[in-house]
Structure formats: C-alpha cells, structure tokens
Amino acid sequence: MMMDCENVRKSLGAFLDEELNGSEAERVRMHVQGCPSCLAEKEQLEWLQASLKGVLEGRASGVAFGPFWDGVRRRILEKKSWTARLWDWVRxxxxxxxxxxxxxxxxxxxxGIVSLEQFFPGWRWGSNRGNTTAVDSVDGHGFNVAVFRESKTKTTVIWLFENQEEEDESAAESASTDTSF
Structure with a gap:
C-alpha cells in the first residue's frame, strides 16, 4: 500500500530521527524515492537538522562540562546549615x-483560643487558676435578691431577703425635721 504525500510529510521528522517501526520506515523510504516533492521536503529537513546540530555542537563544545557537573554533584551532596534549611522551609x-x-x-x-473558656470552663490556665466569684444584687421596695456565682466549683447561691436597714432609715428620716445636709 502506497502512502500519500500528506501522511509521508507528517512522518518525515520521525523517519529522520529513526523513530518509526521497520515497516512504516520502509513505506516512507519507498515513497520518498518515487516522489520528487517529498524528496525535496526530506532534503530540506536533513539540511535543517545538520544546521542546528552544527550550531548546538559549536556552542556546547565551548562549555566545560566537567567542572559544571562537579559543581552540581557537590551542591547535591553538601549539607546545608540548619539556618539555611529553616529559611528554605519558612520562605x-x-x-x-x-x-x-x-x-x-x-x-x-x-x-478560638479566647472562646474556649466559654465552652470549657477552667481550661484557660489549668487547675491553678484563681477562683473568681461574682455577686449581683437587685434592690426593690425593701425586698432584695442577691446571686453569688463561683466559677471554680460552679456554685450558685441565691439570697432572697427583706432589707431591714431601709425601714430603719425611713423611720429616722421621718423623725428628723432638719432639711439641711
């Protein structure tokens, strides 16, 4: 089966690099021998490859690869200081x-850390944290309510009492007729 020119031109680069299998390479070679336009294309690619190879080999020959690879090998094997490793990790x-x-x-x-105390009382500074207490009171018409809260033992005490002092103060005020302070 003869290959058409379009398929041969697509395969010419692989043919010149010897990347085609035996039967495919033989078909491309047979087509190029019989087709002048594909032969011209092949010769052009060969000239381009030779030109690139000459330029690359000319520049590469000026590079001393021995010291270059020795430097690469040395840098791979050398151990960095702990500060350099830390900086590489933090950067x-x-x-x-x-x-x-x-x-x-x-x-x-x-x-999150500040709010942990709300969900886990006593967590913040461990068991040696100071005991905090709070007393709230409401006075109203001689009757009082006091609430004592202690956070360490989670104790709440509520007092309901009548204020005897307020009754005594009102009696003392009515007895005194002096309006000056």
Missing amino acids: PALYPERLAWAIPVAIVLLL
Whole structure:
C-alpha cells in the first residue's frame, strides 16, 4: 500500500530521527524515492537538522562540562546549615499570596483560643487558676435578691431577703425635721 504525500510529510521528522517501526520506515523510504516533492521536503529537513546540530555542537563544545557537573554533584551532596534549611522551609510562607491569609488565620486562631473558656470552663490556665466569684444584687421596695456565682466549683447561691436597714432609715428620716445636709 502506497502512502500519500500528506501522511509521508507528517512522518518525515520521525523517519529522520529513526523513530518509526521497520515497516512504516520502509513505506516512507519507498515513497520518498518515487516522489520528487517529498524528496525535496526530506532534503530540506536533513539540511535543517545538520544546521542546528552544527550550531548546538559549536556552542556546547565551548562549555566545560566537567567542572559544571562537579559543581552540581557537590551542591547535591553538601549539607546545608540548619539556618539555611529553616529559611528554605519558612520562605514559601512569606510569599504575598500566603501572607495575605496569615492575618485572618491569626485572628480566627486567637478568637478560638479566647472562646474556649466559654465552652470549657477552667481550661484557660489549668487547675491553678484563681477562683473568681461574682455577686449581683437587685434592690426593690425593701425586698432584695442577691446571686453569688463561683466559677471554680460552679456554685450558685441565691439570697432572697427583706432589707431591714431601709425601714430603719425611713423611720429616722421621718423623725428628723432638719432639711439641711
């Protein structure tokens, strides 16, 4: 089966690089021998390959590869100091894209730590934390309510009492007729 020119031209680069299997390479070779336009295309590609090879080999021959590879090998085998390794580990975190996230993350982390006390009383500073208490009271018309809350033992005491002092003060005020302070 004879190949058409379009398929041969697509395969010419692989043919010149000897990448085609035996039967495919033989078909391309037979077509190129019988087709003048494909032969011209093949010769043009061969000239281009030779030109590139000459330029690349000319530049590459000026490079001393021995010392280059020795330097590469030495840098691979050398052990970095702990500060250099630490800096290599930290440096990506300082990129602006990642640093932009650091502030919101720090705020959320701080709020999380502060709010843990609300959900886990006594967590914040461990068992040696000071005992905090609170007393709230409401006075109204001689009747009083006082609430005592103690956080360490989670104790709440509620007092309901009449204020005897208020009755005594009102009696003393009515007895005194002096309006000056």
